[in-house]
Amino acid sequence: MMTRVVALSGGVGGAKLALGLSDLVKGESLAIISNTADDFEHLGLLICPDIDTQLYTLSGKANSDQGWGLADESWRVMDALEALGGETWFRLGDMDLATHLWRRGAMAGGATLTEATRGLRRALNIQCDVLPMSNDPVRTIIQCEEGDLSFQHYFVRRRCEPAVRGVVFAGADCARPSDEALAALASPELEAIIICPSNPFVSIDPILHVGAYRRCFASSPAPVIAVSPIVGGRAIKGPAAKMMAELGFPVSPVTIARRYSDFIDCLVIDEADAESAPAVRALGVEAAVTRTVMTSRDDKRRLAQFVMDLAKGGDE
Amino acid sequence: MMTRVVALSGGVGGAKLALGLSDLVKGESLAIISNTADDFEHLGLLICPDIDTQLYTLSGKANSDQGWGLADESWRVMDALEALGGETWFRLGDMDLATHLWRRGAMAGGATLTEATRGLRRALNIQCDVLPMSNDPVRTIIQCEEGDLSFQHYFVRRRCEPAVRGVVFAGADCARPSDEALAALASPELEAIIICPSNPFVSIDPILHVGAYRRCFASSPAPVIAVSPIVGGRAIKGPAAKMMAELGFPVSPVTIARRYSDFIDCLVIDEADAESAPAVRALGVEAAVTRTVMTSRDDKRRLAQFVMDLAKGGDE
Numbered sequence: 001m002m003t004r005v006v007a008l009s010g011g012v013g014g015a016k017l018a019l020g021l022s023d024l025v026k027g028e029s030l031a032i033i034s035n036t037a038d039d040f041e042h043l044g045l046l047i048c049p050d051i052d053t054q055l056y057t058l059s060g061k062a063n064s065d066q067g068w069g070l071a072d073e074s075w076r077v078m079d080a081l082e083a084l085g086g087e088t089w090f091r092l093g094d095m096d097l098a099t100h101l102w103r104r105g106a107m108a109g110g111a112t113l114t115e116a117t118r119g120l121r122r123a124l125n126i127q128c129d130v131l132p133m134s135n136d137p138v139r140t141i142i143q144c145e146e147g148d149l150s151f152q153h154y155f156v157r158r159r160c161e162p163a164v165r166g167v168v169f170a171g172a173d174c175a176r177p178s179d180e181a182l183a184a185l186a187s188p189e190l191e192a193i194i195i196c197p198s199n200p201f202v203s204i205d206p207i208l209h210v211g212a213y214r215r216c217f218a219s220s221p222a223p224v225i226a227v228s229p230i231v232g233g234r235a236i237k238g239p240a241a242k243m244m245a246e247l248g249f250p251v252s253p254v255t256i257a258r259r260y261s262d263f264i265d266c267l268v269i270d271e272a273d274a275e276s277a278p279a280v281r282a283l284g285v286e287a288a289v290t291r292t293v294m295t296s297r298d299d300k301r302r303l304a305q306f307v308m309d310l311a312k313g314g315d316e
Numbered sequence: 317m318m319t320r321v322v323a324l325s326g327g328v329g330g331a332k333l334a335l336g337l338s339d340l341v342k343g344e345s346l347a348i349i350s351n352t353a354d355d356f357e358h359l360g361l362l363i364c365p366d367i368d369t370q371l372y373t374l375s376g377k378a379n380s381d382q383g384w385g386l387a388d389e390s391w392r393v394m395d396a397l398e399a400l401g402g403e404t405w406f407r408l409g410d411m412d413l414a415t416h417l418w419r420r421g422a423m424a425g426g427a428t429l430t431e432a433t434r435g436l437r438r439a440l441n442i443q444c445d446v447l448p449m450s451n452d453p454v455r456t457i458i459q460c461e462e463g464d465l466s467f468q469h470y471f472v473r474r475r476c477e478p479a480v481r482g483v484v485f486a487g488a489d490c491a492r493p494s495d496e497a498l499a500a501l502a503s504p505e506l507e508a509i510i511i512c513p514s515n516p517f518v519s520i521d522p523i524l525h526v527g528a529y530r531r532c533f534a535s536s537p538a539p540v541i542a543v544s545p546i547v548g549g550r551a552i553k554g555p556a557a558k559m560m561a562e563l564g565f566p567v568s569p570v571t572i573a574r575r576y577s578d579f580i581d582c583l584v585i586d587e588a589d590a591e592s593a594p595a596v597r598a599l600g601v602e603a604a605v606t607r608t609v610m611t612s613r614d615d616k617r618r619l620a621q622f623v624m625d626l627a628k629g630g631d632e
Contacts (some may be wrong), residue, residue: 101397
């Protein structure tokens with residue numbers, strides 16, 4: 001089945017739109033390229049938070065109240081690890097651990113991260129494709145006043161508290177996009193490349209730093225449409241707004257438009273930011289205004305439909 | 317605290333005597349050198365079945381009905397892994413997994429297997445020392461008619477069914493005894509070296525194949541006393557008797573005495589095998605007869621006391 005839509009995504013916010021898109025674009029016509037720069041090795045396991053958030057969201061198993069992990073999760077292993085005085089700052093639920101063990105087992109048997117991810121998504125009965133941005137390790141380093149922190153130390157252990165001075169992606173220079181992701185982007189039936197409402201600094205930027213992705217998006221004949229993760233001066237989820245301010249940028253969709261202006265055709269902004277539309281357009285980026293906050297499944301499907309309509313409009 | 321007693325042990329049978337010894341020889345005066353040749357890498361984790369059986373037995377957490385693993389264990393992770401179609405032939409309980417994750421975390425931080433094991437036994441409030449035979453990987457390969465099987469594939473996955481033609485210890489040529497184990501054996505206060513009633517082919521032989529252990533036992537001024545794992549033509553637990561027959565040896569304590577005759581002073585045999593005593597003595601090995609089957613804690617302590625009394629007698 002030829003890829004019709006490629007969506008780039010980080011974790012929770014991006015996965016919401018990806019779920020909406022999966023309602024409209026069936027089967028492997030939809031390919032989600034997932035950030036892997038917040039992956040890390042922990043207790044001998046490879047943890048892939050963004051891929052797993054995609055898998056859990058798309059399979060309907062995500063814990064939507066908590067915003068991460070699985071619904072109906074249990075914590076037997078963590079409790080026992082705590083009793084041993086082990087490292088428990090990164091909470092690995094029992095069912096979540098099964099995912100990491102499955103992945104480790106597949107990769108120990110020679111599978112690439114892409115192959116392992118496909119195996120997992122098939123085991124979870126997910127119809128669309130979920131593709132790691134690269135099979136090569138890329139790791140986000142958050143540069144703080146107190147020194148460099150690996151992403152999960154910043155994000156989970158330090159709860160995003162340290163002020164961010166810069167972000168670098170270790171390994172990005174050598175990492176290559178996976179063949180599968182490049183094939184999806186080269187599909188002759190490609191109708192849209194969608195940048196989900198994910199953190200620009202730590203979810204989308206890593207993808208843009210790997211190989212020829214950025215040029216590939218810029219030169220694609222398909223329209224490239226981003227959805228702003230910044231709504232009314234805030235991020236719906238995660239540290240995007242805080243990081244934006246600490247890095248010296250206005251907390252506004254205009255900052256998103258400026259960062260992506262070389263490769264996107266259109267930025268979808270929330271009704272709360274309607275007054276930013278002229279500034280976005282001044283950057284040579286079309287601005288489309290709608291309600292972008294996704295609470296219900298209907299919200300997700302409606303925003304996905306809005307973006308797909310924009311893509312079709314762009315063809316006309 | 318100087319080592320007074322060194323005990324060599326494999327899994328369940330050996331751990332029973334080790335527990336009895338720990339009632340008599342307090343604190344780090346007792347050092348247990350544990351076989352590591354049935355360790356294996358599984359799902360990204362280092363699994364050390366014999367070390368963990370020691371740790372669980374000595375901490376009172378072992379599942380004595382089942383004969384392996386922890387009491388009050390749960391199987392949330394295995395159930396989830398099974399739902400993903402993952403590898404579940406080696407049953408890792410939730411609490412047991414915490415041990416493996418703890419170990420992996422410690423070793424990822426630079427700890428040797430010996431240091432990780434000491435950390436675990438302290439976390440479990442175990443007073444005696446538990447020392448891996450080596451920090452270097454040694455892996456038992458069971459040579460069967462159908463080909464070579466790694467130990468856990470033979471032992472767990474194939475339930476010891478294939479007939480054994482030979483046993484080799486991959487890595488033993490290059491592996492060195494740990495400094496800590498050698499220090500325990502060199503203790504000027506050493507009163508006894510005890511070979512617990514463990515499988516001679518896959519629990520004790522690996523230790524004997526690493527570095528200078530065998531010569532070290534033979535030349536020790538302390539008496540070396542083995543307890544036969546063969547009782548009345550059977551092994552209390554595990555495939556020792558079956559392997560012994562398949563490898564062409566009589567299933568008898570005499571076979572044990574013959575294998576160990578160059579380095580042991582005395583073999584403890586069960587009352588059921590009293591008639592073997594002359595044949596053992598004919599090999600130049602003292603034979604001591606007592607009840608060796610350990611069911612209760614008292615049985616363990618009594619057999620430990622018997623062995624310690626022999627060691628003292630040997631000094632006189």
